[in-house]
Amino acid sequence: MSNEKKYLTTASGAPVGDNQNSITAGHRGPTLIQDVHLLEKLAHFNRERIPERVVHAKGAGAHGYFKVTNDLSKYTKADFLSEVGKTTPMFIRFSTVAGELGSADTVRDPRGFAVKFYTEEGNYDLVGNNTPVFFIRDAIKFPDFIHTQKRNPKTHRKDVNAIWDFWSLSPESLHQITILHSDRGIPATLRHMNGYGSHTFKWVNANGESVFVKYHFKTVQGIKNLDVDLAAKLAGENADYHLEDLYNSIENGDYPEWKLSVQIMPEEDANTYRFDPFDVTKVWSQKDYPLIEVGRMVLDRNPENYFAEVEQAAFSPGHFVPGIEASPDKMLQGRLFAYSDAHRYRVGANHEALPINRAKTEVNNYQRDGAMRFDGNGGSSVNYEPNSFDGPKETPENNIKPFEVTGFADSVAYDSEDHYTQPGDLFRLMNADERTRLIQNFVDHMQDVEKDEIKLRQISHFYKADPELGTRIAEGLGLSVPETAK
Known part of the structure; x- marks a missing residue:
């Protein structure tokens, strides 16, 4: 088996430069x-x-x-x-x-x-x-x-390793x-x-x-x-x-x-x-x-x-x-x-024409045909625009409000990398019993993760949100908070 590192590609085989930011x-x-x-x-x-x-x-x-x-x-x-x-x-x-x-x-x-x-x-x-x-x-x-929340492609079972691997690598x-x-x-x-x-x-x-x-x-x-x-x-x-x-x-x-x-x-x-x-x-x-x-x-x-x-x-x-x-x-x-x-x-x-999805107002457009078209399909009316036959026309007053865009087109992340203040604040708002149940739920969900590397990475996130949260989850899993998180 080759040890050559695989690189991510599109379906057509082109290499992907950034898979995290659109x-x-x-x-x-x-x-x-x-x-x-x-x-x-x-x-x-x-x-x-x-x-x-x-x-x-x-x-x-x-x-x-x-x-x-x-x-x-x-x-x-x-x-x-x-x-x-x-x-x-x-x-x-x-x-x-x-x-x-x-x-x-x-x-x-x-x-x-x-x-x-x-x-x-x-x-x-x-x-x-x-x-x-x-x-x-x-x-x-x-x-x-x-994909991490669905079924493992090999076992066809829910996969706690995939769940926590992704979350621990996505601190947001x-x-x-x-x-x-x-x-x-x-x-x-x-x-x-x-x-x-x-x-x-x-x-x-x-x-x-x-x-x-x-x-x-x-x-x-x-x-x-x-x-x-x-x-x-x-x-x-x-x-x-x-x-x-x-x-x-x-x-x-x-x-x-x-x-x-x-x-x-x-x-x-x-x-x-x-x-x-x-x-x-x-x-x-x-x-x-x-x-x-x-x-x-x-x-x-x-x-x-x-x-x-x-x-x-x-x-x-x-x-x-x-x-x-x-x-x-x-x-x-x-x-x-x-x-x-x-x-x-x-x-x-034509899902928009189904009774549960159909607008209560009259729908007028130039969309025709398609599978399961069950209404009049526009009848004999013109099916293109602009036209000279009194077809429906745009209403400029309903345009979106213009907004300014600046900068270079690029794959960029949000400015804030503070993924910890708000979850930490949420934890500190909980009473003692709520904290204990939260920690036990985390421990129960994480205990079957096979790699300690994944657990420790996630524990570091918990600790950065609140030291008590990280420490108690680590203890529940029989681990210690990584020194790099402190």
Whole structure:
């Protein structure tokens, strides 16, 4: 066997210069479509499983409505947020991330929190999780990350070595894995957890003024979590425990409710804040940007057919309405492409026309044909533009707000390499019992990792976040904190 070191290549055999940072316009971005390595990774990743979702395969859904309770029209011209009392129909899909379609509900895993608002200006999808941060901050790492959460290609079993090898080599994951291994890592029900947009988004008002926002859905039912032993018991006895609970609560008239609030950051603060506000591995301090109430979301109707409504529901962070736009968040930028691409592959080119995904407004475009086209396919109307036959035309007033980009196109990382302050702060906010459970969860998850090298590398990250955290996890694993971490 040759000892020659292998180098990473594209599918066409070209060497890859940077597999950690996507190519952006300037240091902050946005991401450039010329990054063919990023596009190849995301496009191939979206086609790795058929027919279920690559991630978020197991889910539950419900219909409901969103009602505005606070006038924030000075920040956004989005019509569905335009006046107090305005009500918009919506559909939500909750999900686990890593498991397959038949996996258990009560595993330790983030929960997807995807909301589709059927607004009068088209569908707006807010596709988040039950955590305010994520494991990585650049979409170019997403396929690699999810591979570690799936099955080993040789054993076809979940692989704790791959999980912790990746996390220990990606210290930006520390904040998310601390949340994941805390009490909130296993919600008691889907009704008793918060939801977050996680990413930073841009709001634009009628005067063309913009701010950056983060979304927080706070459960009115209160936060409740499961003990690890009870969660394991339920996984064996009722793998659909969360689906059952959500369905029964709605069927019995006990309608779940969440209050939506946002943090609002003036646009100019983005260049002076103490860390990059577009880094999805970090939260904004609520002391700096307090929560402002927007409205409430109520779920009051179960699906009539799971496949037609929950399984075929297709959400994309790229589904915006006027007044809401993307930010330079690199993880978000990748998702703008990847989600709709996944649906085109998984459900089909015409997935937007399915009843669960169809906009309540009239859809007018020049997209025709494709597999399973089941509507009039545009009839005899013209199928190109520009044209002289009164076809639908663009509306310049709905262009995005222009934003400045500077710098050289390059593969660059975020400025901040401080992956430790926020997870350390989170640990120090916990009481003694919560700390003990967190540490035991980490120890239990890491104890079967075969290489001490991986354990010690991760222990160093824990120690840098908080010496007590690192020391107690090391002791639980029968190891010592590396001197290099102190």
